[in-house]
Amino acid sequence: MTKVAAYLYKPAGKQYDFTEMVKYTELKAKDVDVVIDEFYADGWDDIPNGIDELLSDINNYNGILLYSLEGITKEQIKLLSKKSIYLSLIHISEPT
DSSP states (O other), rough: OOOEEEEEEEETTTOOOHHHHHHHHHHHHHHTTTEEEEEEEEETOOOOOOHHHHHHHHOOOOOEEOOOSSHHHHHHHHHTTTTTEEEEEEEEOOOO
16 A cells, blocks of 8 residues: 655745645545645644654655645755655656
């Protein structure tokens, strides 16, 4: 079974609702037959696991779903590319 982690990012000063973003991401993931096993997020004070934790846990997953590329550096993308990457719910790469 494929394990997929999702990463969400909220820029400073924006008022994105985490719960609503999770619901939306889960619904859209179902459209492409992806089940999200874990969410990681940056920008919300009450969400402890962000991109650094995702990179640390990357070997636990077969794929990574990125809500967007916002907030992610080129180096982080390179590290994430060890797994299949889905961006905005479109499969864009196979592991390198």
